[in-house]
Amino acid sequence: MTWKVILSCQAIKDAKKLAQVGYQSSAEDLLKLLETNPYTTPPRYEKLKRELLYHSSLSAPLQEIVTHIQNLNHPKIPYADLNPKTKYFVRIVPRQYTLTKDNQLQANAILGTKPIVFFTTPEGFYGKSLLDIYLDISYEAEDIIRWQRDAEMVAVVFRYPESIVLSNVTDGQLLTPWNNKVYVPTWDNVFSLFHQLAQEATVEPDKKGEFAAEKTFFSTESLKQFVLNFPDAGKQRIKATDYATLKVTGGADWVYRELLERKLSIFEHFLGNGRTLNEITTAAGIKEQTGLFELVGPNIKLRDLPEIAIVNLGKLTMEDTYFKQ
Structure with missing residues (x-):
């Protein structure tokens, strides 16, 4: 013999919340117990945990x-x-x-x-x-x-x-091979990583979006060369200047900073x-x-x-x- 479990309107709302935080399977197990025997002793209480x-x-x-x-x-x-x-x-x-x-x-x-x-x-x-x-x-x-x-x-x-x-390098002096290591993302390391990725980047004028899971790409050769030849003085200004000021000021520094965001996900909150x-x-x-x-x-x-x-x-x-x- 099995019992039919009918959920109230509030229970249906609560069920959605349980699913949202990953407890759906635990709730379903309890409902199955109720269908079999609503008078059974429930399982021992356990603190909720993620699935x-x-x-x-x-x-x-x-x-x-x-x-x-x-x-x-x-x-x-x-x-x-x-x-x-x-x-x-x-x-x-x-x-x-x-x-x-x-x-x-x-x-x-x-x-x-x-x-x-x-x-x-x-x-x-x-x-x-x-x-x-x-x-x-x-x-x-x-x-x-x-x-x-x-x-x-x-x-x-x-x-x-x-x-x-795991690499201990923080000053941007990446060891060879550079692409088999985990780095602390200091500004210097990020600049060096971007340079290495730009060297191997493809030029794809017709590619849409910024998805590039395996290799960085640029829309033009001139943009690739811009990254490869961006001066150290500009990198030092980017390190020393907050994101909002760079954006308002514009110019080459902002172009490079925006490329870091688009190509490497170095967003506004990055501290370096x-x-x-x-x-x-x-x-x-x-x-x-x-x-x-x-x-x-x-x-x-x-x-x-x-x-x-x-x-x-x-x-x-x-x-x-x-x-x-």
């Missing part, structure tokens, strides 16, 4: 990281205590570009849309909501509303192949010191002066990573509500 959607293999270190990210009640790690010396990294991406409907890796799923991608260390996500993470990685409120609203996001926790190593610009203000009105560790490494297909785990972070939603007078 592990996919993993290729779970070594003990990766399992520990995943467990901490899943646990929203985990104590947050102070920024000063974050450790950049790790083999494991994390990046947030939209679920729709990563997994199929049955939570298998999409065949061509990649870390990002540029030849090099930004990520951070997993400890920075411990005990944090999706909104906390957005603010930690420099998303402002208008950016979240415009670009991230209703977008289901996942945390991709991964380890690179042994051939890709290896930390994100934290947008969180405490209850006392104090804004943190340090953020998460920021790292940059080669783009790669997710299926080529030796270890990977994908955790559901849910999504942020907004809706209009009307009240009758």
Whole structure:
């Protein structure tokens, strides 16, 4: 004998919220119990945790990281205590570009849309909501509303192949080969990486958009040469001048700065010191002066990573509500 479970209007609304934050499967398990026997003793209470959607293999270190990210009640790690010396990294991406409907890796799923991608260390996500993470990685409120609203996001926790190593270089003097390393994205390192990518870039006048997962491209040869021959004095001005002033002033410095944004995702909030610009203000009105560790490494297909785990972070939603007078 089975029972029919009928959801109230409020329960239907709550069900949508559960799905948004990654608890749909847990709720469905409870409903199945009710269908079988509504008088049964419910399972032991457990604190809500994020759902592990996919993993290729779970070594003990990766399992520990995943467990901490899943646990929203985990104590947050102070920024000063974050450790950049790790083999494991994390990046947030939209679920729709990563997994199929049955939570298998999409065949061509990649870390990002540029030849090099930004990520951070997993400890920075411990005990944090999706909104906390957005603010930690420099998303402002208008950016979240415009670009991230209703977008289901996942945390991709991964380890690179042994051939890709962490570099200690911060002054832009990249070692050969330069493209098998993880770097701290200082201004000097970014300038050097852009120069290396420009040397290997293609010229594609008819290509639309800025998607370039494997190789940088320019619309004209003159634009490519502009990047390759941009003077050191201009780079120093870009380092010393804030984004808004560069934009208003215009000229060659702004053209180069805008290309950094379009080609490498070096956005307005980029500090160039290896930390994100934290947008969180405490209850006392104090804004943190340090953020998460920021790292940059080669783009790669997710299926080529030796270890990977994908955790559901849910999504942020907004809706209009009307009240009758």
